[in-house]
Amino acid sequence: MKTQLSNLAASTSVVEPKPDGPVITSSSNAKTWSASDNFTNTMQFIQKQPTLEAYRVMDHTGTVLNADHDPNLPKEEVLKCYKDMLLLHTMDGILYDAQRQGRISFYMTHYGEEAMIGSAAALSPEDIVFGQYREAFMLVYRGFTLDEFVNQCFSNELDYGKGRQMPIHYGSKKLNFQTISSPLGTQIPQASGAAYALKMSGANACSLCFFGEGAASEGDFHAGLNMAATLKSPVIFFCRNNGFAISTPSTEQYKGDGIASRGIGYGIDTIRVDGNDIWAIYNATKAAREMAIKEQKPVLIEAMTYRIGHHSTSDDSTKYRDRKEVEERAQFDNPVTRLRRYLENKNWWSQEEEDAYRKKVRKDIMTSFTAAEKRKKPAVKHLFTDVYDELPPNLVKQQQELNELIKKYPEYYDTSDYASS
Numbered sequence: 001m002k003t004q005l006s007n008l009a010a011s012t013s014v015v016e017p018k019p020d021g022p023v024i025t026s027s028s029n030a031k032t033w034s035a036s037d038n039f040t041n042t043m044q045f046i047q048k049q050p051t052l053e054a055y056r057v058m059d060h061t062g063t064v065l066n067a068d069h070d071p072n073l074p075k076e077e078v079l080k081c082y083k084d085m086l087l088l089h090t091m092d093g094i095l096y097d098a099q100r101q102g103r104i105s106f107y108m109t110h111y112g113e114e115a116m117i118g119s120a121a122a123l124s125p126e127d128i129v130f131g132q133y134r135e136a137f138m139l140v141y142r143g144f145t146l147d148e149f150v151n152q153c154f155s156n157e158l159d160y161g162k163g164r165q166m167p168i169h170y171g172s173k174k175l176n177f178q179t180i181s182s183p184l185g186t187q188i189p190q191a192s193g194a195a196y197a198l199k200m201s202g203a204n205a206c207s208l209c210f211f212g213e214g215a216a217s218e219g220d221f222h223a224g225l226n227m228a229a230t231l232k233s234p235v236i237f238f239c240r241n242n243g244f245a246i247s248t249p250s251t252e253q254y255k256g257d258g259i260a261s262r263g264i265g266y267g268i269d270t271i272r273v274d275g276n277d278i279w280a281i282y283n284a285t286k287a288a289r290e291m292a293i294k295e296q297k298p299v300l301i302e303a304m305t306y307r308i309g310h311h312s313t314s315d316d317s318t319k320y321r322d323r324k325e326v327e328e329r330a331q332f333d334n335p336v337t338r339l340r341r342y343l344e345n346k347n348w349w350s351q352e353e354e355d356a357y358r359k360k361v362r363k364d365i366m367t368s369f370t371a372a373e374k375r376k377k378p379a380v381k382h383l384f385t386d387v388y389d390e391l392p393p394n395l396v397k398q399q400q401e402l403n404e405l406i407k408k409y410p411e412y413y414d415t416s417d418y419a420s421s
């Protein structure tokens with residue numbers, strides 16, 4: 001008995017932090033319950049809390065509902081956001097069609113989610129962004145060039161991934177945008193880890209992690225949120241709730257109050273916003289960034305929107321949802337139109353400017369597109385580079401065999417389209 005008690009004491013003793021280790025401060029209201037806490041003799045199971053409302057600044061006519069919430073950004077900044085939306089929209093159209101013509105292998109559009117660019121405008125360039133795959137708006141805003149976009153989609157010799165990834169797996173060290181990896185949810189604990197590193201280094205920056213409501217069903221979502229909450233790490237978890245995970249509607253994805261209720265469950269400051277309202281997204285992200293950095297803690301934003309496009313070029317959404325529903329959404333609650341009306345209300349934009357800008361970006365994209373399509377594919381040797389610092393013997397052997405085969409059977413292994421180095 002004596003031994004058992006001393007074991008118990010050992011297992012509950014407080015571990016002193018090592019003097020040279022990181023100082024971790026306890027944060028939340030989670031605590032050990034004691035006799036003085038709240039107890040009741042009423043037996044009650046709680047099934048539902050009131051549904052969280054979505055914060056909105058501007059309605060579908062572009063009218064700001066409460067002037068105090070208008071971020072009142074300068075004209076140039078608002079125009080940048082709008083022009084970036086138009087560029088994204090035009091690029092989506094061209095690259096989607098290019099896949100249909102068999103010129104690139106895959107593509108994903110952002111139709112209906114263009115207002116997310118408000119999150120880009122609210123961040124600082126040093127904030128580290130982790131995307132899921134539908135976040136090219138962040139790169140457009142941060143200055144990823146059209147050449148960089150299309151070189152990646154064509155997997156040509158200038159693609160940073162050297163042709164080893166599918167289209168839309170963009171990444172940019174220069175722009176603090178981590179390369180996309182499509183296994184769902186993997187970016188979430190990574191973003192928590194990056195935020196913890198920022199905290200440890202005392203940086204004046206946060207990480208921001210995008211994911212869909214579908215990806216929030218992955219175990220990584222829970223690990224990532226809990227890690228950030230308990231370690232008080234400056235990360236903004238940004239859920240794009242567009243109503244679908246490919247063909248699975250969100251009604252079949254969860255039974256609770258969306259993703260926001262889960263943030264609260266993890267003790268994370270949470271807000272739900274109108275995901276088609278650029279200013280709601282901008283204000284929420286700006287405030288979240290300030291809280292995350294100043295108070296060193298995670299924040300969760302759930303942006304409610306609607307995926308107007310198909311999931312990807314591998315999907316035909318008319319098989320599982322009503323075409324009319326999609327058309328109505330596109331027509332009556334379109335984030336691009338909303339911002340355009342805001343601009344028109346201020347007399348900052350005209351039909352002539354719209355026509356001229358659309359024409360210009362189409363031409364610019366086509367110029368990059370034509371050049372990228374003509375480029376060689378990455379050198380064959382890149383099948384073997386970048387994983388190991390020094391190639392292990394089995395890969396050295398495979399590379400030799402491949403080179404011999406290419407030499408022996410040039411009619412089957414035509415490498416003239418591939419760069420030589």
Ligand SMILES: Cc1ncc(C[n+]2csc(CCOP(=O)(O)OP(=O)(O)O)c2C)c(N)n1
Binds near residue numbers: 213215216242307
């Ligand atoms: C671990 C894993 N499981 C399944 C898939 C296949 N998959 C790709 S996208 C997707 C749906 C994701 O939906 P959501 O997170 O809501 O993002 P959205 O596409 O709507 O933007 C699924 C199931 C995957 N890529 N990774």
